[in-house]
Amino acid sequence: MKILFIATGSQATVYGMAPLAAAVQNAGHEIILAGNDPLMRFAEAIEIPAVSVTPEPIRHFMGNGGAGSTPNPPRDLREEESLNFGRAFARMASAEWDALLDLVEDWPPDLVVGGSMSYAAGLLATHLKVPYVRHAEYLRIPMAEIDPVAEEGLRPDLERLGLANLPDPDLFIDVSPPSLRPAGAPDAQPMRWIPRNPQRRLQRWMYARPEGRPRVLITSGTHFRMLSGGSMRRLVDRLTRIGAEVLVAAPEETAEELGGDLGDVRVGWMPLDVVAPTCDLMVHHAGAATAMTVMTAGVPQLIVPPNFHTKAIARALSGFGAALTVPPEQEPGRDPVETMAAGCGEILSTPRYRQRAQALAEEIAALPGPPSVVRTLETLTAS
Template sequence: MRFLFLTTGSHVTVYAMTALAHAVRNAGHEVLVATNEPLIDAVETVGLPGVSITSASIRRFLATVDSPHEMVVTGRGLGRMAAATLAGLSELAQDWRPDVIVGSSMSYAAGLLAAARDVPFVRHIEYLRIPMAEIDPVAAEELAPELSRRGLGGLPKPDLVVDVSPPSLRSSPAADVHPMRYVATNPQRRLQRWAYTRPPGRSRVLITSGTHHRMLAGRSLRRLAAQLTAVGAEVVIAAPTRVAEEFGATAEDVRIGWIPLDTVAPTCDLAVHHGGATTTMAVIAAGVPQVITPPNTHTRAIADALSNFGAAVTARAPHQADHELADVLAAHSRELLADHRYARQAQALAAELAALPTPADVVRRMETLTATR
């Protein structure tokens, strides 16, 4: 069988769907991942065959937004983006005829293409607290002309919804949702021994703000690291090269650079970050408590869900100077390292994820979809 994966929004959607795409290939099926030009490098990095569907019309659309991340939180933008990709996707589906189409949660073109091809449509909910109930109606309104031309009264309903959220944090425990274990995926690097072993006799704190958000400037990042090493912790800062260069020389108990979270997170006792979906899910899967300083509405929803469960603390500091935020994060970090209740709750969430069906289990479920058509 042929499975066409469609991703939209940010690198998060690519990394979140990678485990399922690899499981499909490992089951002996063919896979293609179709995405927009800004994300094609992520597809290549995780070892999947990728096709860019960026056309002249979608390039014009991308030029109207400040960042691709803007499209993740606006149904109107996502609807426009879906409309702009339909022609390219239809041509792709003529050249490479899919038997099943798997779309990321906000890839509205996936459902439209599946309806046009009369093949099963799988919607992949790739991270926590996506406000689909708010975004879907706006996207449907924006897509009204495309829906009307295809004789559709609304957005096509998926044949299967896959959700990687821990059950305790799921926004809506709908009966038609098929849970799947989250498998952390990210670009890799050659590993040194410290990256997969715990430091003997001391705690380790992971600090990261992903690849797009800047949580702290260099001097304030050093301030946070210094306060953590002062209480005996080793500090690991996962950061792009430009941030590592700005940080400068490190002490023996501070490491900074590109660090694969899937390997390093399980060796840590605490993670301090901005609440990005990929980071959060990787840390949840590792069973590590979190200090989160969320920069926007969606990351605040993620942070609040974890904090309410007792596996994290939310540091709300939108108007504080960087050095003040560093002090707040350091204080929360010391609190969580000293209070083992947070670690117990984090480990409970990790156990929930580990008990969910594997991507291979979900592949077997998807294989049955074509028999019902």
Template sequence: MKLLFTVGGSQAAVFGVAPLAAAARNAGHEILLAADEPLIAAAASVGLPAVCITPERMRYGQDSMTAAVRLDALLELTRTWTPNLVVGGLSHVPRVLAARLKVPYVRHIWHIAPMARRDRKAVEELQPELERLGLTELPAPDLFIDLCPPSLRPPGAPAARSMRWVPRVSQRRLEPWMYTRPEGRDRVLITAGTRNLMLDTPGSSLRKLVDELTATGAEVLIAALPEAAERYGPELGDVRIGWIPLDVVAPTCDLAVHHGGATTAMTLVNAGVPQLIMPDNGYGKAVAEAVAGFGAALMVDRHRPEEGSTPDEVIAAGCREILSNPRYAERTRTLAAETASLPTPAEVLRELEALAAA
């Protein structure tokens, strides 16, 4: 069986689809990952065979702006490598491709933010491409795989096949401090994911946040892109900063402070780590609200500071609350257990095999 996986956006999209793609490859199927040029290195870092379809990174909500270029690139690819099934994510362009090829289409995302309205708009904007290909309508996905734990799914979310979250990120040479806990002190991880250089904290500073945390006796790690380490490292003293494999270091942490990325949040949930989330967009806010609503995190809205408090003080107070109150860790472990009970990518792959064989 040939499976075509498609991704756009940030490296997180590659990491999110990698476990299912790897399961398919391990089962003996042929796979290709169609990706934007900025994501090719991330695909290679997790062992996925990838082909570039566009030179620039696509953002969710830009289907109408890039649909013709992306669709033509995918059609050209499939003239010489025809898949039996297409797997897509937030973009609906792969769905158009699957309809044109008359093969099953699987949508594979973490559905935590309400997307029905944006999805309807995106499908409407793709109408010219449907007409160009002689298609009268865009059929619904044959399968919707949702990586979101059932307890966090928003009300009214579409029916989905739940799948277990399996962390997958680019690796590097490991050192003992990455996979061992420090003795006699808490460990706090700070990260802005792969999309940003560093956490954006209006009216605040990373140095102050680090100082507040180390003043409690905690060890601070900053997982960041290499260019962020080069830019911010000199002002942070002996704090470890750089590319740290999140799946390796997460189980050694007592708290993580981050931007609200779905991949980051689920990797931390998987490891049972409480979170303080400062969302940097609407989707991140939906993630933060869901995890905080379960009791496994606190959310700090950086654009609505609390009266009489600076952002630094609010963040520091939130960190102290999580580290001193075991309830957050307990709720996170409950969520981690739920996630661990879901079907693995290898199990869900059987459903893809059945679709392709039908």
């Protein structure tokens, strides 16, 4: 069996689809992952065979207007962001189309698995008359808000295929723990989320918990810088003052920038799947792969979300009691570093946050693993 995976968006989509792709390979089937060119290095880093179908990242397709635009102005920022996302993913699907047709002419798949915003996957499966699987790669993807906008943006492509609407998947895979699935979510095949990220040779501090003090890991952010160097130093100082060991996970270029400001603090790239279980608190901006990895480890979170998708993740986790959310838009006169430090102190001193985080981790661990979902994929192609 040949299965084509189509990832659209950031590296989180590659990491989110990788466990199922690996399980397909381990079951003896062939896979290729298609995506935009910037995703190739992330696929290569985790040893997923991948091919570029557009040179541009999703950010190239963002912006107002264009296909799928609405004649009415958005009611609020949330609506505006969902419109922009929907238009962008529609444009990307159209941009990928010719390259995908060339790919499947050389390598015809028996089944197409698309990420939740990979609209080209459903169109391609319809064109090939093979099963289509929609794979939600992480928590709280706002498909109900984005799909109608993308559908309008893809109207010419749909009409060319004789479709009135976006094609329904033959199977929808959802990695959300049951307690965090929103009301009215479509029926889904649940699947356990498994962390997948690049690795390096491990050092003892990465997998061993510190003795006698809590460990707090702060992520600098890949696309969104959560704190400037001076603000990061102040937060680190506040946390070390209450006895915490602080780690700062950052890309190498950011680590070089921050390293001189943070003193005797480990700063740099870290294998999050290994380090997260040793932590008592994670501070981050609700990047999808980061949030899911921390959930799987059963660690409470302090989240500073920058956009409507990350805010949806933050609302879900905070509503469950496994996180605190600090809005990036602070009230005049309030110091964001002080707000974050106070939130960290509350989480570290209140056992309820860890208890709720561990409850989510137990839910995730109880979900079917990717190998069992592969057997479901096999039945789709057999039928």
